[in-house]
Amino acid sequence: MKINAFADVSLRALMVLAAVPGGELLTTQNIADAVGTPYNHVSKAMAKLRIMGLIEVVRGRAGGSRLSHAGRTATVGQILRELDTRSDPAECVAPSGNCPLINECHLRGALARAREAFYRELDAVVIADLPGSRQMAPVFSMIGLRPGL
Numbered sequence: 001m002k003i004n005a006f007a008d009v010s011l012r013a014l015m016v017l018a019a020v021p022g023g024e025l026l027t028t029q030n031i032a033d034a035v036g037t038p039y040n041h042v043s044k045a046m047a048k049l050r051i052m053g054l055i056e057v058v059r060g061r062a063g064g065s066r067l068s069h070a071g072r073t074a075t076v077g078q079i080l081r082e083l084d085t086r087s088d089p090a091e092c093v094a095p096s097g098n099c100p101l102i103n104e105c106h107l108r109g110a111l112a113r114a115r116e117a118f119y120r121e122l123d124a125v126v127i128a129d130l131p132g133s134r135q136m137a138p139v140f141s142m143i144g145l146r147p148g149l
Contacts, residue, residue, distance in 0.1 A: 019131035025064030077123035
């Protein structure tokens with residue numbers, strides 16, 4: 001199953017924040033550089049993650065973001081359910097009108113169950129468990145963070 005680009009950026013930002021030890025703060029620019037995504041996209045994702053309570057934001061010159069307790073314990077399944085903006089997994093409703101088969105369609109239900117099975121499988125994956133230090137060391141070096149992070 002494919003996730004939307006916004007959810008992808010959000011998950012990657014959370015992984016970067018999860019890899020930072022000791023509650024260190026990262027700027028949105030650091031995160032954008034780390035995930036190779038334009039600042040504006042990451043900024044929107046960070047705003048949504050803050051609303052969801054997954055990150056804490058410290059304002060000011062030495063500010064930045066870090067995972068909240070809820071962010072450390074959140075699962076990928078929980079996060080994707082909230083970030084999935086599609087109401088209809090089959091996209092049976094179009095600007096030109098509904099599919100003529102919509103009333104008796106069994107595909108929509110099957111796709112909805114498949115999507116939920118996908119999320120249920122990801123309910124076992126905790127955000128804080130995803131990034132490894134060997135995986136993140138080159139990323140942190142690339143964005144100019146000290147090697148100890």
